[in-house]
Amino acid sequence: MLSELVDREVIVRRKEGRFPGDEEFMFRHALLREGAYEMLTETDRVLGHRLAAAFLEESGASDPAMLAEHLERGLDLARAGSFYLRAAEQALRGSDQDAAIARARRGLECGAPDAVHLSLLGVLSEVHAWRSEWDHACLYLDEAQRLLTPGSMPWVRTVPAKISADIHLGRLDELMATVRTLQAVELAPEGIGSAAFALAAGCFYAAQLGEFRLADALIRRVREVTEPVAERDPVARGWLQSALAYYEAWTDGDLWTGLCTAEAARASFVQAGYWRGSIVAQVAIGMVARLLGDLRRAERELGETMPAGEELGPVSWLRTFLCIEVLIDLGALGRARAETARMLGVGIERRTPLQQGFARWALASVLRGEGDLEAAEREALTAIELLASFPLEQVGAKALLSSIQLAVGRAADALSTAREVAAAHERWSVPGYKSALADLVHAEALHAAGEREGASAVIAGARARLLARAEALPAAHRRGFLDIPENARVIELSRRWLRAAS
Template sequence: MGGAPVARRLAELSRRELIRRRDEARIAGEVEYEFRHALVREAAYGMLTERDRRVGHALAGDWLERAGGADAMALAEHFEIGGAPAQAAEAYLRAAEEALRGGDLAAAIARADRGIGCGAAGDTAGRLRRVQAEAHVWRGDLFLAVERGTEAIERIERGSIAWFSAITQVVLATSKLGQLDELERWTTVAASAVPTTDAQSARLVCLANGAAMLTVVGRYVEGRALIEAVERAFEDTHARDVAATAQLHEARSYYAICTGNLVAGADRMEAASRAYEQAGDRRNACSTRANLGVAYTELGDFERAESMLREAHQESDRMHLHELKLSSGANLAQVLACRGKLAEGRAFAEAAASASRQAGAVRTELFARCYLAKICVALGDLEAAEDEARASVARSQSAPTLGVQAYAVLARALLGLGRVDEAVRTATEASSMLESFGTLEEGESLVRLTVAEALAASGRQHEANAAIASARAALLARADKLSDPTWRERFLRDVPDNARTLELARQWLGG
């Protein structure tokens, strides 16, 4: 049928108010019509035979694909109903990636499932699973993230952008699950792979993520080596990708914080946050703001830390970033406790601990229970403090550096319960673990202080004096890394464990 007869038919249908011309066409340069009423549309569709529907959808899909600018989901559904499953799977992949970029994690997972249901195979199936892995990481479905990410890695071309991205998701999920050997294994796989021509940035993002995750679990040498590898690659690359730059800033921040340079860590985390904002990555920008709140907690700026963690907690809830909501809530509990808001802090810690356990997020559960135990000690609920501290210690193999603090908190609960000998043994064990790592991302002052107080409580004052002298020296060495005198003063004065260390040193040692 020629153009003129079609135009006459359309005009007649429009005159009869069955269809109407759209004011704005969705595809540039085209004239588009739509049914005036949904009932008319459904009645017309119902008059088609099954074969006519299939042919019509296939023709519509082919035309829309050639015309360009069509909605990916509409295209996918046309191809699926039109009996073109391979084309449908590709369109569902585009739709899933669009949903992921737009922050609709549930839609990303569902659209990818529809693509898989169309019989997607090979690279397409792998990329669909990669989308799901990333969405599951942010939703806190960590076991599913590992499963989907591993499926993706097996199907996608080695060394490609999507392949490195899939490994990144597995690295993140295994670190949160406390699967440290798997974390290191996958990071090694990524480091040994040759990237395709366009995948250098994706490789750097993957390695920087690996560096950050290895650092926070106490594998400082491996983390530092990966950071240096990424830095060398940056020196050899003229183009500066914003995402890779942001992730390198974040890895450097973790390393600085874990090795005692808190101000440098905060500065680099700020740089990471700005870079993520520049890249339009709202999820990682929110995550870095939460991490900044943790850094400011360690520095003693509790007001700023509370503000940033509340913002991150609320924003992660709005974006359905369940795992980030749990970790920011647990860290907020710690800040609230430092500000004397013990009841509210306890509520946040309990909620984070319970939900993390259900999600299998071992690392988050560990520090949530550790903070809960500290709050219970402050409230005088020592039996609950012991229970929570022991639960935290039981998970310490999955997050070794955080586990050191858990032992110290358990020792404090035991001191409060009058079980001094047991407290000394537990505090000494924490001290030995601290020495094996050298430094911790948090809780270092608490460990050294607890050893001194436990020894004093057992009547071994001479040993206690030596312990508090050592604690003071280590504390001042960390403070000397803070070049800004304002930060240094706040760190020593406002962080309770630091102030207590200096006060006991004055009382016991004089001067």
């Protein structure tokens, strides 16, 4: 019968089939296929789709979306929902967010079992969180949170979106409660990859909130859950490595280790074919390269992530902010201003105060570089207000404000602001992000206010810490690290002031 259909040119033999050992046929034209399909009775269509799904499963077919569609049309809706979940996860990992949303929604429409239903909600909340679409993310999160058991795979899946939404909506108590639960709860074994992502996200935010002890505890926890599976699970391994890299950067820790770990994270995600993870790791590479003084590499690495657009969640505007910092360091103020305007526009359009805070901070830096100190101070003050829920970043903006106040000759104001920065760093259990800049503005403000002895003491301590950190770096990176503007200024002032004091 098949041969007769071939002779009549209804179907044709495939030259290269998908199933080794089988002879395969296809319709000569899509219209013939559709016509044959419409001639089937509804009962036969349902049976045909069920038989197709069974055959594809037995043959080891790897496309969950195709299996899900056959099962859905075959009215096996519970199993269709499970395969739509796999298809949505596959699309999310491949960064096809539109497909991930469409497949997850179809899975929900199938009336999937509770565990699958909750996991589908987790996928949808994660996609919308990456897009910074907080209203949509919260819609799915609110439904899921009423039903989830902490530690379960569906619960773990929602955690990164939950804490991201909480921080953007100012729900810091809820965020900290979620992170602490994540730290302590027993995790479902099948959810280790998602748990590693959740813990890495928790560490990222804990550090930005200045909760370094909690960030350190989360680092230990992500090691604990990830290291037993790290060799066979490159995604879990990549999130552990990313968490370590960002932690070294936020805490002004071991920058060489941070760079190597960020590079390892990118390699892990590339191995897994997880594009978004590799971009997150590449932003970490650019961030640490900048802190090491390798501005050309930082510009290249960060620039290569720009085509990813704004669908990286908070990493999107961290990346843009870092790009602007690098451009300012390179003296490319025109390009820095253009990036700042774009970043601010996106923040206003998406109604994300934190993104606007980063953009105002960046704009204040550009304006200071251009010599417009009045406008720079105004933007810095706005940034400080917008960054109220991110103490680590707010302190950086305050350090910039102190330098602006000093530049306009208001030494008392500059010293008051610098003391706030110094007090924040003293409260933390680690040096904190850009600790050398904090020391520098404190020392210069003290000196301008006539407190020369105090200024010399601060600058001497800053110099000793810088030289110790430089000594720990490979020789090829020491010069670049010490040539970073704030580091070079610390070294220069220490020579002048300490020589004068002696």
